[in-house]
Structure formats: structure tokens, C-alpha cells
Amino acid sequence: MKADYITNGSTLPPYLAYPRFLLGMNIRLTAKEVYAIMLDMTLNSEAAQTDKRGRRYLAFYNKTIAEIIDRTPSTVAQSLRELEDVGLVEKKLIALHTPYHIYIKLPAGENDP
Secondary structure (H helix, E strand, O other): OOOOOOOOOOOOOOOOOOOHHHOOOOOOHHHHHHHHHHHHHHHHOOOOEEOOOOOEEEEOOHHHHHHHHOOOHHHHHHHHHHHHHOOOEEEEOOOOOOOOEEEEOOOOOOOOO
């Protein structure tokens, strides 16, 4: 990989936002990585859909995220369970043999004084 020094005129390459609240959370690094990818997909991708209540969600198979992070679908499933346990993800089964609707959540009240 070719690398250049950062100068005043440098621009950022495409990147994922990594929320600071993840730093202090007691979840595996892979779960944090999966969350950052899903957050980016929810906010910046046409893959995100909107339900009747105006909430954005993703509908995908674990294999999709697994390919992005070079892990197995079972690793992604474990990460999703961790994220569900801490309340950052909500999965809803709509029908058999279809992907879950996965709602990515943000911590409430983090910006309150």
C-alpha cells in the first residue's frame, strides 16, 4: 500500500464512523466493528429501508457482513447477539426464509447535560 503524509490539503478516504460510546462498552471488538458497519449502512446506504413508523432498518443475511469483515456468518451472529444484549440492535423476524429486519439503535440521552 502506498501512503502519503497528511498535509493541510489532505482529504479523507472513505471511512466508517466509529462512535465514541463503543470505546467503553464491554463487548468484543468484532461486535463493535459489526455495529460500526451496520450504522454506516443504515445512515449512508440505499440498503437501508424505512418501516411504517419511520424507523430505518437493514434486511440482510449474516453472510453479507461476514464478507465485509472477513469473518464467518456465525461470528456475525454472535456479534449481533452481543449487540442485542446491550440494547444497540433489535432483530425482528418478518417471515421464515427471509432476512431479519435489523434496527440499529443509538444510546438515548448521551448528549444530555
